[in-house]
Amino acid sequence: MQYESTVTQLLQQALSFSEKEISELLDIPPNPKFGDISFPCFKLSKILNKTPQLIAKELEKAIKIPEDSIVREIKAIGAFLNFFFNIPILTERTLSQIWNERDKYGYKEDNKKTVLLEFPSPNTNKQLHLGHLRNMALGESTSRIFESQGFNVVRVNLLNDRGIHICKSMLAYKKWGNKRKPDKKEDHFVGDFYVLFSKQLKENPKLEEEAQELLKQWEAKDIETIALWEKMTNWAINGFTETFTKFGISFDKTYRESDLWEKGKDIIMEGLKNNLFHKDEVGNIVVDLGGQLGTKVLLRADGTSVYITQDLYLAKKKYEDFKYSKSIYVIGSEQNYHLQVLFEILKMMNFEFADGCYHLSHGMIFLPEGKMKSREGTVIDADTIIKELIEMVKTEIISRGKIAESEMNKSAKDIAMAALKFFLLKFASSKDFVFYPEESVSLYGKTGPYLQYSYVRANRIIQKIKKKPSLDVNFGLLNKPEEISLIKLLKDYPDVLEQASLSYSPHILAEYTHQLASSFNLFYEKYRVIGESDEEMQNARLLLVRCFRDVMRNCLYMFGINTVNTM
RNA sequence: GGAUCCGUGGCUUAGCCUGGAUAGAGCGGCGGCCUUCUAAGUCGCAGGUCGGGGGUUCAAAUCCCCUCGGAUCCGCCA
Secondary structure (H helix, E strand, C coil), rough: CCHHHHHHHHHCCCCCCHHHHHHHHCCCCHHHHHHCEEEHHHHHHHHHCCCHHHHHHHHHHHCCCCCCEEEEEEEEEECCEEEEEEEEHHHHHHHHHHHHHHHHHHCCCCCCCCEECCCCCEECCCCEEEHHHHHHHHHHHHHHHHHCCCCCCEEEEECCCCHHHHHHHHHHHHHHHCCCCCCCCCHHHHHHHHHHHHHHHCCCCCCCHHHHHHHHHHHHCCCCHHHHHHHHHHHHHHHHHHHHHHHHCCEEEEEEEEHHHCCCCHHHHHHCCCCCCCCCCCEEEEEEEECCEEEEECCCCCCCEEEEHHHHHHHHHHHHHHCCCCCEEEHHHEEEHHHHHHHHHHHHHHCCCCHEEEEEEEEEEECCCCEHHHHHHHHHHHHHHHHHHHHHHHHHHHHHCCCHHHHHHHHHHHHHHHHHHHHHHHHCCCCCEEECCCCCCCCCCHHHHHHEEEEEEEHHHHHCCCCCCCCCCCHHHHHHHHHHHHHHHHHHHHHHHHHHCCCCCHHHHHEEEEEEEEHHHHHHHHCCCCCCCHHHHHHHHHCCCCCCCHHHHHHHHHHHHCCCCCC
């Protein structure tokens, strides 16, 4: 809460409590008519043995507001002591700060700490789907939010490029691919063989064994198998890279499971030596986590790894590579248990980075008919949904007839991505949701395009007016309710950004950004800037519009959404 | 059987961590607003007491307990 300490200090004139004790009681009133910050007196009531109403009244009388304070008035309303800000001072401070800091408004100084985010970690046997897009949107947005808070952010991807599922695609290609080269986007080409395998498996259950056999050959580094694997994996990676680029993300490092799958055994052996782990009756090395987590196998009796073996290794490897203070795993909620186990073992082994590990879990996306299943081909494919959205936006643009053909393609892409990304980020990440292809991603209402539109309106004013915005204005003129609420929202941006980072929640910022756009639209509908005859008033409003535009652009950046000039 | 997540108007959802003053918003429905900075906008109306029950509290959508419904996980799969 901004200006919290000012209010706390005022209260300390009359109360002998610590700054911390007082500021914990402060609250933001539900309605501006109750002021900007309020102090509920209920808790004091017990201590002082007076009614809260009386305490509020007494405090109102006792506190003297110094000259130049951001607080203009203190009023007791019922059991609440309400503090009202001096709007001209608030306006001047807020707008000056935005003016000076521009695209760094809301940013904090470099804190010399590294936070590593891992996402979306796809399997290389099939193309990306809507669930990956949610993961990517969440990972990228969280990355940008952390960057704003002064962290050095490292984005890494982990390719799950080995295992039985990969061999299934490979086997299908071997049998029915006729050594064809991809005739479509390469990851889709690979994915088709995965679906084909599942279809054929229903007719011929023996294919399962053949796939297992292929996996053994791969593990034995059979030359022909490895060559096929390399070829198909590269197709998949090329396809992914294209989609990542389209989505506006890139990675500082890509780890590959094929490099990791045999590693981590020494970590397990060390734990065994230190008696953290033990062997079970058949010779597996296991850990007993007790309580709700139970017993987990860490290394098979034959000495081969399981998934968690390599995950332990990777956690350590990532720390060696980047010395992170936080490591965020952006992974769906179906792996909640797995990550809990992983983190528990890391703590058990006393790794210094164990406490910095965090699972940014997100809910799943369902189709109206149920869960998406890659092997049955019943998925909302990432590239298709993007393409369809762009087409949808183009149709919309054409029907409006406001944009020249030449400008349309870029705008259409940016608007479509805005719709998609904001749709994926506006819900709390823990929620599952059902995706209705026809209606889910809308262009109106609480959407990405709505935000972009408010930006376009503000930007258009700045472009059209025949003067440059200036900070040299009479701030007191911005005194209409719509102007004041907009200014207060602009003032809140750094707080909201901080909140979003502390709770790993882009949706908090999404909620705020929608409010901000809505507040600007209200102002826009009611007052004019270009047509305003009072020169001083025009200057003040132009500055407000400029500040709004810049903050809106900052917000959109946090979602990975581009601004557009026309729409 | 155990664990985790979710349950707020017709639909989608914010608020829950950190309990306070009339429970916000979008879609959909009905009715208005474009000679003025782009109507992907905006205004108004109808619609919820927060799955159910109990408890704590001056105060509960928010905390605790019980219960019902939905999802996910608890493989030597990743």
